[in-house]
């Protein structure tokens with residue numbers, strides 16, 4: 001555990017910090033740039049989910065700027081730029097391969113696009129830092145299409161997929177932070193149990209934690225084997241037995257809980273009046289955070305009885321566009337199975 005602190009500030013937020021400013025050079029980054037490979041992968045990098053819906057919610061952005069806070073392969077971004085001729089797009093992604101792929105894909109849109117290296121938790125800084133691009137234009141939309149791209153999952157070197165044997169890395173930005181194997185080497189059994197329980201492994205969290213500690217996996221298949229040893233076949237759910245363990249580890253390695261809360265708050269701040277925040281979540285924990293943050297921004301903390309209307313002076317910053325999350329159609333799920341778990345939520349900023 002030398003130099004690593006695992007903390008749970010609340011029931012929903014755990015984070016991992018190191019005493020060397022979050023950098024661990026003990027394992028070399030796996031990222032190796034290759035323009036040829038990116039060009040080949042351009043069209044298969046990621047199929048955007050709920051593309052029609054996303055573009056339609058952002059279509060009133062003409063004359064303004066939209067921030068795509070999760071560029072991925074630039075699929076949503078290019079669809080928007082095609083649909084709304086005079087919108088400009090500031091795109092960010094923490095993954096260098098995603099930035100490179102989207103730069104290439106969005107090149108035909110010329111000066112209407114800028115691609116930068118940032119995380120969405122940094123959105124407020126980005127607004128200031130990129131002032132020469134945004135200028136006086138209103139920020140009319142922010143898109144957050146959460147989680148990992150198909151490219152990250154499918155790329156054998158990244159360690160995100162339980163179906164491809166690879167070193168356990170899982171960092172979206174491979175140049176910073178601890179990789180997943182280093183995290184597993186440092187967490188003790190109780191810390192692992194807490195992490196797994198938080199991400200839905202209620203029954204077998206203890207057994208999986210013990211199995212991981214006894215083997216300290218360094219590859220994806222070693223981690224799958226550790227989970228399989230802990231969960232008896234008769235008790236395995238639908239889907240792969242190690243799915244939730246992989247997800248929990250990925251969330252911790254990339255500090256996703258912190259990123260999401262900070263990113264949502266910052267997105268609501270940087271939007272101009274009437275701007276829309278569009279968020280797609282891919283697992284229930286993530287969607288719950290999005291739903292709660294938007295509900296809180298809509299109510300401003302007001303608890304006045306509905307019949308009375310709000311008399312407490314709370315500031316209702318946003319209007320939630322639909323109470324329930326929107327999901328992909330059966331047709332979309334059939335053509336893109338990764339859309340099955342997508343939950344889309346939209347809020348409009350109604351107070352400057």
Ligand SMILES: C[S@@+](CC[C@H](N)C(=O)[O-])C[C@H]1O[C@@H](n2cnc3c(N)ncnc32)[C@H](O)[C@@H]1O
Nearest residue numbers: 048070072073074075076093094095119120145
């Ligand atoms: C589902 S993909 C987005 C796909 C994209 N909408 C498209 O159409 O190609 C999610 C992307 O968000 C990036 N990402 C995840 N968390 C991030 C964060 N906190 N800050 C910046 N980028 C992040 C990932 O690296 C990944 O490329």
